[in-house]
Amino acid sequence: MTLVAPDPARTVPLPLREQADVRDRWLTQRLLDLLPGLMDRAGIDLWLVVGREYNEDPVLATLLPATWLSARRRTILVLHRSDDGVTAAAVSRYPVGQFLPAWSPVDGEGGAAGQSQWAEVRRIVEQAAPRRIGIDVSADFALADGLSHTELQQLTEALGPFADRLVSAEDLAVGWLETRLPEEIAVLDRLNRLVREVVEEAFSPAVLTVGETTATDLAWWIRQRFADLGVEPWFHPLVDLQRAGVSPVEERGVLLPAVPYDVPVEPGDLVHCDVGLSSLGLKTDSQRTGYVLRAGEDDAPEGLRRALAAGNCLQDLTTAELRPGRTGNEVLAAARAAAAAAGIDGDIYSHPVGFHGHGAGPAIGLWDEQGGVPGAGDRVLHPDTVYALELSVRVPVPEWGGQPVRMALEEGIALTAEGVHYLGDRQTDLVLVPGG
Structure with missing residues (x-):
């Protein structure tokens, strides 16, 4: 045999x-x-x-x-x-x-x-x-x-x-460090799908009890779930909340959630997580966002859905500029120009991922370096490389009285001779969490 x-x-x-x-x-x-x-x-x-x-x-x-x-x-x-x-x-x-x-x-x-x-x-x-x-x-x-x-x-x-x-x-x-075998890319695709499965489980009634479960509880549950599955996080999971009536804090041009981590999740909250796991010597880095339904709702408010759509649009504008032979700074400048033309208020801070979560290779912005990254941003992109397409947009939400929401997205992508491919399932809809 x-x-x-x-x-x-x-x-x-x-x-x-x-x-x-x-x-x-x-x-x-x-x-x-x-x-x-x-x-x-x-x-x-x-x-x-x-x-x-x-x-x-x-x-x-x-x-x-x-x-x-x-x-x-x-x-x-x-x-x-x-x-x-x-x-x-x-x-x-x-x-x-x-x-x-x-x-x-x-x-x-x-x-x-x-x-x-x-x-x-x-x-x-x-x-x-x-x-x-x-x-x-x-x-x-x-x-x-x-x-x-x-x-x-x-x-x-x-x-x-x-x-x-x-x-x-x-x-x-x-x-x-940055070049990936086809089989390594296939494994990273599966690992990104595993992240999505774990996060969707965390955002389900099996784990999240509205009015009781906190962001801290969810972060530790995700970490424990990874351990139970035989994979390891390379950083402690981050879970945060945005809530109508609780304005985010602006720090150096970035909107940071103002809801404390030890406050229970409530109906109407936007629940966001940033997680990365390690298996077979490879790392992932991705983010996911859910919405906790209020009584009588069967979908998130249109303003939040538009915020996610704006983030998806910024992803499209960025991946359209990802071409071998260009530098990270050239990609950043072109994508930001396209975003400005489309009226999108956002930041791009994407990075290689593979053996390391924040891997070596061309930096496509940093959250506090939107004019280009000296040195690391001057490196040229090559095929058969993998990136965490990380970015965020700021969008006012009418249903929240015009309060701005920071919609942060991060997806694994592979740059090959055929173009850009998403690893795992790209988020285009908010994960809906029953409000109890």
Whole structure:
């Protein structure tokens, strides 16, 4: 009998052992299929990723086998681009998954072993004779800036004259972190659907008792539900309320809900949540909004529905500008100009998502940087990347006496050669919560 591996996109969340098999298979495929082209694009001949236990380079965690939960002692990964592809070697005390073992310690870590480890790195570099040696240092991206001061100092000393060939691997590290396999995108689609299912359960009478349940209660219920399902949040869920007669607080141009988190949900409330989960080494980041029906209502007031429609329109205007080859700042400027022409009062602050919730890659605005983001916003968009399309609009609601509502939306989207695709179900209608 032939055993067929489960399709992780259909069976998320998987048991931990099966997750490890999938993640290791993905890593092999990424090393073989993605890394050569990414190294060529960045002009890097040899990439050194170095980290010590409890002080890991963020990139290192994405290269380790699934059974490694952190670096061990000093772990040095060497990725050399040649005509045959990429040779992946580990200068490490312990075997590192798919990486070729390239060193064995000869003494205590603080003595000859530490010296011989760096000497092996020097030997590999001399043999490879790379023109440009990439190291993870970056002024714009913390995720690409993982080489510690001590490791850089010791590496520079060990390389001697080859140290002149050290360059920032920012382009390569960001490319590695932001680029997704088709199967990874399929899993992110399923994870986003799982988020929607959990939130809709949280906004149902099975969980939300109007007049008793608070925003804090809902946030903790969502977190517990994720844990029960075998997935983890990468940040504590946020649940907040907007209510007629309780004007939002404006802080640096942003409307913030003024209803306390420990106040019970009431009929007529707008209930909003921001959640992100982690599974198979991937993260999601999305938001959902519901409306608590008043007595006699079978739908939300038209003003709230128009606010959501305005948010959907801003999403459309933004995705229309998402094209490979443009920078994040160019997308932001074009989308904001289109929004102004359409009479939409809103902000755009979208970001890459994948290995990390706030991932490395082109920033398309920040909530407090609507004129463009220096550095991160100047990066070019590439296909086969995933973003959290995050934005908000401010709309006065006639049924609330003209009180402004901040409608915040966030959806996972994939940018591929075919265009932009939503991951999971895009919210175009408010989740209706029975008012009891």
